[in-house]
Amino acid sequence: MLVDEIVVRRQHLRRKYRRLQHLYRESGMRGMILQAAHQLLTALYHHDVQYVFVRRLDGQEQQGSLSEGEEDRDTDWLLLESSTTLQAVTEEIPMTIRFSIDSLRKKLQEGGIVILVRRPRQTGAGRTVIGYGVYQQGVFPFLRRTGKVSADLLYCHYVEVLPEYRGQRIHAVIAKAADAYGRRNGAKQHCSTIPAHNRPSIRGTLRAGSTVVGKVERVLILKGFLWWETPWEEVAAALSQGRPAQELIKSLAL
Ligand SMILES: CC(C)(COP(=O)(O)OP(=O)(O)OC[C@H]1O[C@@H](n2cnc3c(N)ncnc32)[C@H](O)[C@@H]1OP(=O)(O)O)[C@@H](O)C(=O)NCCC(=O)NCCS
Numbered sequence: 508m509l510v511d512e513i514v515v516r517r518q519h520l521r522r523k524y525r526r527l528q529h530l531y532r533e534s535g536m537r538g539m540i541l542q543a544a545h546q547l548l549t550a551l552y553h554h555d556v557q558y559v560f561v562r563r564l565d566g567q568e569q570q571g572s573l574s575e576g577e578e579d580r581d582t583d584w585l586l587l588e589s590s591t592t593l594q595a596v597t598e599e600i601p602m603t604i605r606f607s608i609d610s611l612r613k614k615l616q617e618g619g620i621v622i623l624v625r626r627p628r629q630t631g632a633g634r635t636v637i638g639y640g641v642y643q644q645g646v647f648p649f650l651r652r653t654g655k656v657s658a659d660l661l662y663c664h665y666v667e668v669l670p671e672y673r674g675q676r677i678h679a680v681i682a683k684a685a686d687a688y689g690r691r692n693g694a695k696q697h698c699s700t701i702p703a704h705n706r707p708s709i710r711g712t713l714r715a716g717s718t719v720v721g722k723v724e725r726v727l728i729l730k731g732f733l734w735w736e737t738p739w740e741e742v743a744a745a746l747s748q749g750r751p752a753q754e755l756i757k758s759l760a761l
Contacts, residue, residue, distance in 0.1 A: 554725075556724045558701055558719050562716040582677070584622055638681055639666070641665045650737065660696050666699075666711075718751045
């Protein structure tokens, strides 16, 4: 057990070091300083605005939902429901993903699921992860104070496609796998929160059949020592009505 923990910690440090190396290669010392300054300012004051996207998983498939033909022959996906299954595939996960292996493990331990999309390695030996999504039923973690969140809701914590594979509809493969999981487990709605400026994510999410039903905001001061957020009742009402928020939709510069 202790040996396992040491191995995991070493993997974690190695991944952190590789990510720093990657950042340095991509943006140099200036980029690293800017990132450190950004993190410091964010710790002092942070204002976050995200749009709430919903698509129904029950009933008829909505217009704009996915057709079968969007996966190519080489692309496959794996559904992980426990941290043990994650351990078996860590070698296939590139060091540069934004959600660390430790965070993936934590989400699995908290009852979430992870969908990994893989393609054969270019060297020909084995497969490599090119994108992933992290989901959980019955939560709405953007807000600190929520009332009861129904298990009907499948929440998308995060989706990422590695930069060299973006624009190839890998997001659609992840969304389709997540929706299938949700339907099998009785979820009636798929929900995600996305900043209005994240155009690629919004376009992928709209293409998967989602619509904007509202907006959530939070202000965190001194790393959350003081905070304010959109009242849960407002969000819960938007989720249960599921009505497209036309004004917000118009404001999206797509
Ligand atoms: C958001 C994301 C998962 C989309 O994945 P994807 O598989 O590239 O999605 P799609 O192929 O459906 O493309 C979606 C949009 O990305 C944009 N896009 C296309 N090629 C791109 C590229 N090479 N690089 C960046 N964005 C690109 C386009 O706007 C595209 O929509 P369009 O084809 O209708 O113009 C991916 O861009 C990503 O990992 N981004 C960083 C992490 C992130 O922001 N996650 C979401 C958090 S809310």
